[in-house]
Amino acid sequence: MSVMARVSPLSGFPEWTPADRIVEASVIASLREVFALHGFAEIETRAVEPVGRLAGDSDAAKEIYALSRLAAEEKADARLGLHFDLTVPFARYVEEFAPHLAFPFRRYQIQKVWRGERPQEGRYREFYQADIDVVGRDVLPAHLEAEVAIVMARALAALPIPRATMHINNRRLVEGFYRSVGVEDIPGALRSVDKLDKIGSGGVRTELAAKGVSETAQDAVLELAKIHSRDASFIAAIDDLWQTSFTNGDAQAEKLFADGVAELAALVNAVNAAVPGTAVADLRIARGLDYYTGAVYETVLEGHEDLGSICSGGRYDSLVAGGGFPGVGLSIGVSRLVSRVLTAGLASASRAVPSAVLVAVTDEDTRGDSNAVADALRARGVPAEVAPSAAKFGKQIQYAERRGIPFVWFPDAGEVKDIRSGSQVAADARNWEPPAEDRWPRIVRP
Amino acid sequence: MSVMARVSPLSGFPEWTPADRIVEASVIASLREVFALHGFAEIETRAVEPVGRLAGDSDAAKEIYALSRLAAEEKADARLGLHFDLTVPFARYVEEFAPHLAFPFRRYQIQKVWRGERPQEGRYREFYQADIDVVGRDVLPAHLEAEVAIVMARALAALPIPRATMHINNRRLVEGFYRSVGVEDIPGALRSVDKLDKIGSGGVRTELAAKGVSETAQDAVLELAKIHSRDASFIAAIDDLWQTSFTNGDAQAEKLFADGVAELAALVNAVNAAVPGTAVADLRIARGLDYYTGAVYETVLEGHEDLGSICSGGRYDSLVAGGGFPGVGLSIGVSRLVSRVLTAGLASASRAVPSAVLVAVTDEDTRGDSNAVADALRARGVPAEVAPSAAKFGKQIQYAERRGIPFVWFPDAGEVKDIRSGSQVAADARNWEPPAEDRWPRIVRP
Numbered sequence: 001m002s003v004m005a006r007v008s009p010l011s012g013f014p015e016w017t018p019a020d021r022i023v024e025a026s027v028i029a030s031l032r033e034v035f036a037l038h039g040f041a042e043i044e045t046r047a048v049e050p051v052g053r054l055a056g057d058s059d060a061a062k063e064i065y066a067l068s069r070l071a072a073e074e075k076a077d078a079r080l081g082l083h084f085d086l087t088v089p090f091a092r093y094v095e096e097f098a099p100h101l102a103f104p105f106r107r108y109q110i111q112k113v114w115r116g117e118r119p120q121e122g123r124y125r126e127f128y129q130a131d132i133d134v135v136g137r138d139v140l141p142a143h144l145e146a147e148v149a150i151v152m153a154r155a156l157a158a159l160p161i162p163r164a165t166m167h168i169n170n171r172r173l174v175e176g177f178y179r180s181v182g183v184e185d186i187p188g189a190l191r192s193v194d195k196l197d198k199i200g201s202g203g204v205r206t207e208l209a210a211k212g213v214s215e216t217a218q219d220a221v222l223e224l225a226k227i228h229s230r231d232a233s234f235i236a237a238i239d240d241l242w243q244t245s246f247t248n249g250d251a252q253a254e255k256l257f258a259d260g261v262a263e264l265a266a267l268v269n270a271v272n273a274a275v276p277g278t279a280v281a282d283l284r285i286a287r288g289l290d291y292y293t294g295a296v297y298e299t300v301l302e303g304h305e306d307l308g309s310i311c312s313g314g315r316y317d318s319l320v321a322g323g324g325f326p327g328v329g330l331s332i333g334v335s336r337l338v339s340r341v342l343t344a345g346l347a348s349a350s351r352a353v354p355s356a357v358l359v360a361v362t363d364e365d366t367r368g369d370s371n372a373v374a375d376a377l378r379a380r381g382v383p384a385e386v387a388p389s390a391a392k393f394g395k396q397i398q399y400a401e402r403r404g405i406p407f408v409w410f411p412d413a414g415e416v417k418d419i420r421s422g423s424q425v426a427a428d429a430r431n432w433e434p435p436a437e438d439r440w441p442r443i444v445r446p
Numbered sequence: 447m448s449v450m451a452r453v454s455p456l457s458g459f460p461e462w463t464p465a466d467r468i469v470e471a472s473v474i475a476s477l478r479e480v481f482a483l484h485g486f487a488e489i490e491t492r493a494v495e496p497v498g499r500l501a502g503d504s505d506a507a508k509e510i511y512a513l514s515r516l517a518a519e520e521k522a523d524a525r526l527g528l529h530f531d532l533t534v535p536f537a538r539y540v541e542e543f544a545p546h547l548a549f550p551f552r553r554y555q556i557q558k559v560w561r562g563e564r565p566q567e568g569r570y571r572e573f574y575q576a577d578i579d580v581v582g583r584d585v586l587p588a589h590l591e592a593e594v595a596i597v598m599a600r601a602l603a604a605l606p607i608p609r610a611t612m613h614i615n616n617r618r619l620v621e622g623f624y625r626s627v628g629v630e631d632i633p634g635a636l637r638s639v640d641k642l643d644k645i646g647s648g649g650v651r652t653e654l655a656a657k658g659v660s661e662t663a664q665d666a667v668l669e670l671a672k673i674h675s676r677d678a679s680f681i682a683a684i685d686d687l688w689q690t691s692f693t694n695g696d697a698q699a700e701k702l703f704a705d706g707v708a709e710l711a712a713l714v715n716a717v718n719a720a721v722p723g724t725a726v727a728d729l730r731i732a733r734g735l736d737y738y739t740g741a742v743y744e745t746v747l748e749g750h751e752d753l754g755s756i757c758s759g760g761r762y763d764s765l766v767a768g769g770g771f772p773g774v775g776l777s778i779g780v781s782r783l784v785s786r787v788l789t790a791g792l793a794s795a796s797r798a799v800p801s802a803v804l805v806a807v808t809d810e811d812t813r814g815d816s817n818a819v820a821d822a823l824r825a826r827g828v829p830a831e832v833a834p835s836a837a838k839f840g841k842q843i844q845y846a847e848r849r850g851i852p853f854v855w856f857p858d859a860g861e862v863k864d865i866r867s868g869s870q871v872a873a874d875a876r877n878w879e880p881p882a883e884d885r886w887p888r889i890v891r892p
Contacts, residue, residue: 009542010492010494010526013492013493013494014492015489015490015491015492015539015543016489016490017543017546017547018487018488018489018547018553021487021488021489021490022487022488024490025488036800036829036886037800037824037827037828037829037830038824038829038830038831039799039800039801039829039830039831040800041464041467041468041798041799041800042464042467042468042471043461043462043464043467044461044462044467044470045461046456046459046460046461046572047459047493047558047560047572048456048459048572051516055516062515062516063515063516064515064516065513065514065515065516066513066514066515066516067511067512067513067528067562068511068512068514069508069509069510069511069512069562070497070501070508070509070510070511070512070527070562080456081516082513093461096455097461097463100463101463101464102798102845102848102849104834106799106831107464112493114493116513116515116516126492126493126494136834141834141835143810143813144834147832273814274817274821352487352548353485353487353552354482354483354485354486354487355485364589367589368719371720375720378483378484381483382483383482383483383484383485384483384484384485385484385485385552386593388550388582388587388590389587399548402548403548440482
C-alpha cells in the first residue's frame with residue numbers, strides 16, 4: 001500500500017510518503033549507530049565540487065550535473081558540479097582538513113549524491129549513499145581491510161533485509177595473475193571482467209581480444225573469475241589454475257600474486273570469524289575503478305541479486321593525487337536498498353505520524369486543558385498532539401485512526417482510550433506511560 | 447579553536463571539522479526531537495524542482511542554481527534547478543501526495559537548500575533549513591498560528607543559544623490599516639517597510655512616494671511600524687494612531703484591521719502563556735513574501751541581532767496556486783545559527799570522535815582479544831575502537847588523548863584507565879559502564 005502512495009513524476013528522483021520516510025530514517029539511524037559504536041566520526045561535505053575534480057574519472061564525467069546561476073552575469077559557477085559519490089569529496093576534505101585530523105581517520109558520511117544518468121535506465125538520479133572509510137597517513141595496517149568489512153556486515157545485519165553476502169577479491173592477486181599470463185592493459189582487462197554479468201564470457205573475450213589479450217590469457221582470466229569459496233579453500237583451485245596456465249616467469253608479478261592470495265585468505269577468514277557466513281573469496285570481483293590496490297568488495301542480497309551490489313568498495317594506496325593517504329572504504333547505496341525494502345514489503349512503519357497520543361478537545365474554551373495534558377506527556381518523552389478542532393469525539397477518534405495514533409486522551413473524563421482494543425481507563429498525564437512499543441513509530445517486518 | 451580548524455575554500459559552502467559536525471548534528475537531532483514530540487511527521491523532498499516552479503517568485507529567481515548534464519546530448523535537464531527553500535518543494539509535495547496525506551498535515555523537514563547569491567555578500571550558498579508547517583484542507587483553525595510559534599520557541603529554547611524573541615505581526619491588521627489610510631500597492635508598501643532596518647525611514651519614504659503613497663499615509667505607515675508590546679497593550683497605541691490618522695472610511699478595510707488586531711493580541715497572549723517572555727507584538731514586521739495572509743513571524747537572538755531573523759514564517763491562505771491548502775509555518779536557518787554557535791563559542795563537542803574507549807593492543811597476535819573487548823562494550827552500547835597498531839602503550843594512550851577518548855582498556859591486565867585522572871581499575875567488558883556523561887560526545891556550553 002505504501003508503494004502505491006508514492007508519486008514520483010520526476011523520473012529518477014524518489015520521494016516517500018511520511019510513513020515510508022520513517023522507514024528510510026530508521027535505516028539511516030541504524031547505520032549511524034553501528035558506525036558510531038565502532039568509533040567512526042561523522043562528517044558532511046558540501047554538495048558541489050569543481051567540475052575538474054569530479055570529471056577526473058572518465059566514465060563518471062558524463063553523469064555530472066553542472067551548476068549555473070540562472071540569471072548570472074559571470075559564468076564562474078558553471079565550473080561547479082554536484083558530487084556523484086562521497087569518495088571524491090572525502091578525498092578533497094581529507095586533503096584540506098589534514099592538519100586538523102588525527103590519523104588513521106575513521107569517518108562515516110551519509111548524504112545524497114546526484115548522477116545525471118539517462119532516465120530510461122530506470123536508475124536513480126538522486127540517492128543517499130552511506131560510506132565508511134579509514135584513511136591513514138602514509139601507512140594503513142592490513143587488518144583494517146577486515147574491520148571495515150566487519151562493520152558494514154554488522155550494519156547490514158541490523159537492517160530489515162535478508163542475509164547479505166560480501167564477495168571479496170584482491171587486486172594484487174588479480175594483477176599478479178594477469179601480468180603473469182601476459183595481460184598488459186590491467187585496468188582495461190579489469191573493466192572488461194567487471195562486465196561479466198552484463199555481457200557474458202563471450203562479450204568479455206571480444207573486449208579482451210580488442211585490448212590485445214591472447215586467447216590463452218583470455219582462458220586464464222575467465223577461469224580465474226570462476227573460482228570462489230567461503231574459506232581459504234580457493235587457494236587449492238587457484239594453485240591448480242596457476243599450474244595449468246602459461247605464466248611468463250615474471251618474479252615480481254608472481255610475488256604480487258602470492259601476497260594477494262595470502263591477504264585474501266586472511267581477510268575472508270577474519271571477516272567470517274567475526275560475522276560467520278558473511279564473506280566469500282570470489283575471484284570474479286573486478287570493480288571498474290582504477291584506484292583500488294588491495295581488497296575489493298561487492299555485496300549481494302539473498303533473493304535480491306537483481307539489485308546488483310548493495311555495498312561496494314576497496315583498498316586504495318592513496319585517496320589524493322599527491323599520495324600519502326592510503327585507505328580502505330565501503331559504500332552502501334541506501335536509497336535503492338530502502339526502495340526495495342518498501343516495494344518488496346520487507347518492512348513498514350507502524351504508523352505515519354510520531355504521535356502516540358491524540359488529546360481530544362471538548363470545546364474550544366477548554367483547549368488549554370488539552371494542551372496541558374499534551375505538554376505533560378511530552379515532558380516525559382511521549383509524543384502527543386492536540387485535536388485540531390472540537391469536533392464530536394467520534395470524529396476525533398477517526399482523526400487518530402486515520403493516522404494510526406493508538407491512544408486518544410479525554411481531559412474532561414481524565415481517561416485514555418486504546419482505540420485498537422477500545423479499552424478506556426482513568427489516567428494521569430503526569431505519570432501515564434504508553435507500552436514501550438507504542439511510544440514511537442516502529443519498523444514492522446511482516 | 448574549532449573555528450580555526452575550518453577550511454572553506456569555496457566561499458559560501460561551509461564545512462565543519464568532525465568535532466564541529468557533532469555540534470551541528472546535535473542541533474538537528476534536538477530540533478527533530480522537539481518537532482516529533484509535538485506530532486510533526488518528517489518528510490524529505492528531492493533537491494530539484496522545475497525551474498518554472500522555482501522562478502515564480504521574482505526576487506529569488508536570480509539566486510537559482512540551474513542544472514545541466516555535463517555531457518548531455520539533450521538540454522531537457524537545463525529546466526531543473528536546486529530548491530532555494532523548503533516551502534516551494536513542500537507545496538508541490540502536498541499537491542502531489544494530497545490523496546495520501548491526512549489533513550491537517552503537520553510536517554517537519556530539515557534539508558539543505560542552495561542560493562546562488564553573490565559571494566561578496568558573505569552569505570551561504572548552501573545551508574540547512576529546518577521547517578515546520580501545518581497545512582489544512584480548505585480550513586485551518588487560528589489556534590495553529592500559536593501552536594507553530596510555541597513549538598519553534600521550545601525548539602529554540604532547547605538549543606545552546608541565548609534567549610530568542612519572536613516578533614509577530616498580522617497581515618490583516620497591516621493590510622486593513624494601509625488600505626484605510628489610502629495605500630493602494632499593499633505588497634509594494636510591505637516590501638519597502640521590510641527594508642526599514644537596511645534603508646531607514648528616509649529610504650522607506652522615498653520608496654513609498656515612488657509607489658504613489660501620500661505623505662500623510664507615509665506618516666501613518668511609519669508610525670504603525672513603531673508600535674510594539676509584549677502583551678495586548680499595543681492595542682491602546684494602535685487605537686490612538688487610528689484616531690489621529692486620516693482614514694478613508696472603507697468599512698471592509700476597517701473590519702480587516704479590527705480582526706487583525708484581535709488575532710494578533712490573542713496570538714501573542716497564547717504564545718506567552720505557553721512559553722513566557724517569547725512573543726512581542728511588533729507592527730514593523732512586514733516579511734517580503736506576498737503569500738502571507740495572517741500572522742507573520744521573525745525571531746531575534748539576544749546579543750546576536752546582527753544575524754537578522756533566525757526563524758521566520760507566517761500564515762498563508764493557500765500553499766498552492768489552485769487554492770484549498772491554507773497553512774502556517776516557520777523556518778529556522780540552521781547553518782547560520784550553527785556557524786554562530788561555533789564562532790561565538792556558545793557550544794563545542796566534548797570530543798571529536800564517538801569512541802568512549804580505546805582498546806589497546808598488546809601485540810598483533812592478540813588483536814583478537816582486543817576486538818573481543820571492544821565487541822563486548824559495543825554490545826551494551828558503549829562506543830569503542832581498537833588501537834590501529836600494537837605500538838608502545840604510551841603511544842596508544844597518546845592516540846586516545848589526541849582524539850579526546852577518555853578511557854583506554856588494557857585487555858592483558860583486564861584494566862581500564864581514565865586517562866584524564868590517570869586512575870586505572872580492574873574491569874570486565876561484559877559489565878563495565880562509563881559515566882553516563884562520557885558514553886557519547888556531548889555538547890559543552892562554556
